[in-house]
Amino acid sequence: MSAPVLDLDLVPPLGEPRPQPVPEVATTTLPSGLTVVVVPRPGVPLVELRLRVPFAATSPRGAAQHTARASVLSGAVLLGTNRHDATGIAELLQGHGAELSVAADPDRLLFSTTLLSEGLAPVLGVLAEVLTRAAYPTDRVDAERDRVAERIAIARSQPGVIARTALAARRYGTHPYAAQLPSPELVGRVGAAALRRLHRERVLPAGSTLVLVGDLDTAAATDAVAAALGEWTGEGTAAVAPPAPTLAAGHLEVVDRPGAVQSNIRLGGPAPGRTDPDLPAVRLASMVFGGYFSSRLVENIRERRGYSYSPRSAVDHLAAASSFLVEADVATEVTGPAFLETWAELGRMALAPVTDAELDAARRYVLGSMALSTATHAGLAGTLSALAGSGLSAEWLAEHQRALAEVTVEQVQEAARRYLAPATLTGVVVGDAERVTDALRALGPVDVTASAAATAPEPA
Amino acid sequence: MTTAGADLTVRHPVERFSLDNGLRVVLAPDRSVPVVAVTVFYDVGMRNEPEGRTGFAHLFEHVMFQGSAHVPKMEHARLVQAAGGTFNGSTHQDYTNYYEALPAEALERALFLEADRMAAPAITAENLRNQIDVVKEEIRVNVLNRPYGAFPWLQLPQLAFESFANTHDGYGSFVDLESSTVADATDFFSRYYAPGNAVLCIGGDLDVGETERLVRRWFGPVEARDVPPTPYTGEPSPTQVRSGVVEDRLAPAPAVALGWRVPDPVGDLDTYLGTVLLAELLSEGDASRLERRLVHDDRLAVAQSSYVGLFGDPFDVRDATLLTTQVHHPAAVPVADVLAAVHDEIGRVAAEGVEPEELTRVQARTSAQLLRQADSVLGRTLGFAAAELVHGRAELAGELAARLAAVTPDQVQAAAKGLDPGTAAVLELRATGGAR
Numbered sequence: 001m002s003a004p005v006l007d008l009d010l011v012p013p014l015g016e017p018r019p020q021p022v023p024e025v026a027t028t029t030l031p032s033g034l035t036v037v038v039v040p041r042p043g044v045p046l047v048e049l050r051l052r053v054p055f056a057a058t059s060p061r062g063a064a065q066h067t068a069r070a071s072v073l074s075g076a077v078l079l080g081t082n083r084h085d086a087t088g089i090a091e092l093l094q095g096h097g098a099e100l101s102v103a104a105d106p107d108r109l110l111f112s113t114t115l116l117s118e119g120l121a122p123v124l125g126v127l128a129e130v131l132t133r134a135a136y137p138t139d140r141v142d143a144e145r146d147r148v149a150e151r152i153a154i155a156r157s158q159p160g161v162i163a164r165t166a167l168a169a170r171r172y173g174t175h176p177y178a179a180q181l182p183s184p185e186l187v188g189r190v191g192a193a194a195l196r197r198l199h200r201e202r203v204l205p206a207g208s209t210l211v212l213v214g215d216l217d218t219a220a221a222t223d224a225v226a227a228a229l230g231e232w233t234g235e236g237t238a239a240v241a242p243p244a245p246t247l248a249a250g251h252l253e254v255v256d257r258p259g260a261v262q263s264n265i266r267l268g269g270p271a272p273g274r275t276d277p278d279l280p281a282v283r284l285a286s287m288v289f290g291g292y293f294s295s296r297l298v299e300n301i302r303e304r305r306g307y308s309y310s311p312r313s314a315v316d317h318l319a320a321a322s323s324f325l326v327e328a329d330v331a332t333e334v335t336g337p338a339f340l341e342t343w344a345e346l347g348r349m350a351l352a353p354v355t356d357a358e359l360d361a362a363r364r365y366v367l368g369s370m371a372l373s374t375a376t377h378a379g380l381a382g383t384l385s386a387l388a389g390s391g392l393s394a395e396w397l398a399e400h401q402r403a404l405a406e407v408t409v410e411q412v413q414e415a416a417r418r419y420l421a422p423a424t425l426t427g428v429v430v431g432d433a434e435r436v437t438d439a440l441r442a443l444g445p446v447d448v449t450a451s452a453a454a455t456a457p458e459p460a
Numbered sequence: 461m462t463t464a465g466a467d468l469t470v471r472h473p474v475e476r477f478s479l480d481n482g483l484r485v486v487l488a489p490d491r492s493v494p495v496v497a498v499t500v501f502y503d504v505g506m507r508n509e510p511e512g513r514t515g516f517a518h519l520f521e522h523v524m525f526q527g528s529a530h531v532p533k534m535e536h537a538r539l540v541q542a543a544g545g546t547f548n549g550s551t552h553q554d555y556t557n558y559y560e561a562l563p564a565e566a567l568e569r570a571l572f573l574e575a576d577r578m579a580a581p582a583i584t585a586e587n588l589r590n591q592i593d594v595v596k597e598e599i600r601v602n603v604l605n606r607p608y609g610a611f612p613w614l615q616l617p618q619l620a621f622e623s624f625a626n627t628h629d630g631y632g633s634f635v636d637l638e639s640s641t642v643a644d645a646t647d648f649f650s651r652y653y654a655p656g657n658a659v660l661c662i663g664g665d666l667d668v669g670e671t672e673r674l675v676r677r678w679f680g681p682v683e684a685r686d687v688p689p690t691p692y693t694g695e696p697s698p699t700q701v702r703s704g705v706v707e708d709r710l711a712p713a714p715a716v717a718l719g720w721r722v723p724d725p726v727g728d729l730d731t732y733l734g735t736v737l738l739a740e741l742l743s744e745g746d747a748s749r750l751e752r753r754l755v756h757d758d759r760l761a762v763a764q765s766s767y768v769g770l771f772g773d774p775f776d777v778r779d780a781t782l783l784t785t786q787v788h789h790p791a792a793v794p795v796a797d798v799l800a801a802v803h804d805e806i807g808r809v810a811a812e813g814v815e816p817e818e819l820t821r822v823q824a825r826t827s828a829q830l831l832r833q834a835d836s837v838l839g840r841t842l843g844f845a846a847a848e849l850v851h852g853r854a855e856l857a858g859e860l861a862a863r864l865a866a867v868t869p870d871q872v873q874a875a876a877k878g879l880d881p882g883t884a885a886v887l888e889l890r891a892t893g894g895a896r
Contacts, residue, residue, distance in 0.1 A: 004527055004528065004529055004530055004531055004532050004582060005532065006530070006531060006532050006535050007530060010530055010572070011539060011569060011572060012568035012569045012571075012572050013569075014543055014563075014565050014566050014569065015564075015565030015566075015568075016565060017494075017563060017565055018494035018563070018564055018565065018665070019494070020494065021493065021494075042492075043492060043835060044831040044832070044834055044835045045831065046828060046831050046832060046835065078746065086746055086756060087746065087747055087752055087756075089746070090745055090746035090747035091747045091821060093745075093747075094745060094747050094821040094822070094824065094825050095820070095821045095824055096824060096828075097824040097825050097827060097828025097829075098825075098828070099744070099745040099746075099825065114828050114829075114832050115828065116824060116827065116828050116831075140756070143756070143759050146759075146790075147755070147762050147763075150713060150762040150788075150790055151762055151763070153712045153713065154607070154711075154712055154713060154762070154788070156712075157607045157710060157711065157712045158606065158607065159605055159606065259709075260605055261600050261604050261605050262597070262600045262601060262604070262605040292537075292541055293537040293541060293547075294534065294537045294538045294541045294542065299534055302594055303533065303534060303590065303594075304590075305590075305593075306589075306590045306591075306592075306593025306594050306597070307593075307597070308594075308597055309594055309595075309597040309598040309600075309601055310598075310601075329597065329600070329601045329605075330597065331596070331597060331600060360542065361538060361541060361542035364541075364542050364543060364544045365541045365542065365544055365545075367544055368543065368544020368545055368546075368562070368563055369544070369546060371494075371495070371544070371563065372495060372545075372546065372561055372838075375493045375495055375836065375837070376835045376836045377832075377835055378832065378835070379836075
């Protein structure tokens with residue numbers, strides 16, 4: 001067949017956009033300092049619950065140990081209270097369709113679950129019991145610690161994890177964010193007493209936010225939270241990370257993974273935070289570059305050259321630092337050319353104009369995908385919980401949408417020159433150093449290091 | 461107290477009609493959010509591939525995004541995304557699907573795009589070559605460059621089944637992928653992508669009458685072709701243990717997977733539902749039997765999971781399929797100890813049955829998960845389409861939570877009796893990379 005030509009007369013035009021329903025968000029603060037956010041949404045008879053407790057390491061010196069303790073605490077907190085053992089807690093939750101998961105990252109502890117809406121009060125009761133009466137039974141904690149060490153050893157064998165931790169170490173230097181994944185040895189030294197103390201000192205209501213979205217009544221749900229979590233008190237405020245430094249980009253780092261059939265290219269640099277007026281333009285610049293399928297990077301290294309399955313870029317927010325990130329996993333034999341094309345597309349973003357069509361498409365996509373992702377209970381709950389971590393309310397969503405609508409081509413150009421220029425980005429490539437380093441050296445200085453996974457001793 | 465079964469039915473009405481070319485159409489209106497989902501399921505999956513063409517169903521899925529009669533390369537993505545929508549496709553054992561989730565005002569555009577490639581995708585040598593390269597990178601990132609990448613979903617079926625359809629690698633060998641030709645792709649399209657071999661399902665903010673008119677406008681002109689019969693993929697049940705070992709030089713620790721043949725998901729759905737709940741009872745959460753025994757009490761495992769259906773969805777597969785139990789354990793724990801504990805726990809369910817209270821809790825959890833999937837317009841629409849294609853009834857997707865809530869302890873006990881240690885397929889993964 002002959003090559004198709006797009007006949008725009010044939011493509012059905014878009015109808016008038018229908019207005020997005022505005023979520024009805026009720027925010028209250030309990031005497032303990034806990035912020036409670038309730039969003040009633042009919043539909044399926046479910047509620048999504050997210051409790052975010054700021055849990056950052058507060059100093060560089062203690063960061064590695066804090067990360068190790070947090071990784072064990074997030075499992076051990078569910079191992080029992082002075083009223084129920086681990087199975088008892090799980091059974092109480094399961095009867096209401098719930099299963100509490102606890103996750104730690106560089107900013108926070110996050111308790112989350114889905115539950116059948118009839119179970120709100122009893123599930124809040126179990127949550128309160130875990131927050132105020134977690135027992136950290138010594139023998140169970142020891143077993144959990146050993147399991148966490150094994151799981152971290154497995155995680156550190158994943159090339160994506162190796163790349164992420166190497167890039168963070170390089171970008172954040174001595175800031176706590178540099179320690180993304182604790183070493184198995186430090187995890188091996190975590191004991192029950194340290195967890196009890198950490199819980200007492202750091203799992204605090206002041207500064208924390210509980211988000212409930214779903215089939216519920218605002219006043220009744222807020223009352224239920226106040227009744228269930230009234231006993232959760234504590235001195236002080238949950239801790240956030242200190243400001244992160246902006247380090248110079250430095251040399252490209254190749255992390256050696258002998259025999260790897262693929263190289264994991266990662267680039268990262270600073271980006272504006274959620275309240276920075278530059279953010280909308282940078283988000284749109286990132287979209288045009290590699291933020292979605294209709295982007296320059298995907299067209300180049302996937303659809304034209306077949307180097308990579310899912311090359312991508314994104315703007316990512318931590319509480320104390322926002323990032324512009326580029327990722328591409330490519331075959332070992334094309335690592336040099338794929339890096340060159342990625343580099344060249346970044347340079348083109350910084351120096352050559354973006355078209356009106358590119359900007360309009362990116363804008364509609366960002367607005368549309370925001371609407372899709374906040375259309376579910378889980379998506380809205382996750383978004384509101386993340387915003388709370390930056391001290392922002394649901395109103396930020398509407399303001400950000402308005403700001404995105406007003407960004408001009410010139411603003412995208414300026415943002416790309418400042419934040420997407422290759423010289424501003426720190427680079428890491430995880431791959432077979434013997435086969436990829438020479439080609440990468442053609443583009444600039446390269447430091448080769450051994451994989452952290454390769455040097456880590458076997459866990460106990 | 462848990463929600464009564466009758467309240468768990470997803471209450472979205474379903475409408476259906478067919479076109480003269482054989483296309484089956486399901487509409488599931490829900491006007492609560494201004495979003496629509498459009499999906500086309502073709503009744504061809506990895507199990508339909510001929511020998512020498514492993515991975516072809518998935519490769520062809522990629523080719524379907526390379527343009528069509530009136531849509532140049534890259535434009536499919538641009539037209540969806542510039543309308544504020546998202547898109548993707550996926551290849552499963554028994555079907556290949558394509559889908560978009562978009563603002564409601566972009567519905568007709570999505571119908572135009574799906575109809576255009578159902579009529580005439582751009583199957584060219586250049587597009588095929590490019591997508592062979594992309595698929596090889598996909599396999600590298602998901603399988604070859606990743607510890608546990610093929611475990612157990614690509615490796616266990618080779619032990620558990622007999623026929624080529626059920627045992628071959630659906631991602632494909634590089635040799636088969638490299639030798640694929642435009643003629644292969646044209647034949648595959650002609651045979652399996654006929655409108656009569658597909659289900660179109662549209663969910664969300666739509667008007668039924670207007671949507672039917674738009675469907676007829678865009679899909680009506682697609683030419684009818686013969687539809688191949690649905691191949692029989694069932695197999696006789698095994699009568700003995702089959703064991704195997706794979707080596708993984710990237711993995712830092714060993715693992716083991718057990719697979720048991722389960723009842724026919726379509727022909728014997730009621731018995732199958734007992735098996736689905738058994739998998740949940742065994743492995744979902746800290747209250748589950750295997751989590752307590754393997755992870756907490758005996759400390760034999762780092763992680764465990766059990767599930768029905770190799771791709772993790774028990775309701776989108778035909779016969780034959782497996783209940784798989786997968787355990788990651790420390791190197792110091794002998795695999796025999798893990799196997800003995802798994803068989804012992806299942807044996808207890810088979811011998812002693814299940815208390816109604818325990819089963820009720822498991823059912824509450826299962827209902828919540830099904831409702832959660834149904835909360836998104838896209839998730840619900842995909843569920844309706846899979847049920848229409850595999851079970852012949854889209855409505856089943858909305859009824860599953862209630863059907864599972866009605867399963868009795870006896871059904872779960874019967875399911876456990878079916879997991880005979882003497883008929884399991886057992887695959888050990890050994891970590892052979894050493895401390896590189």
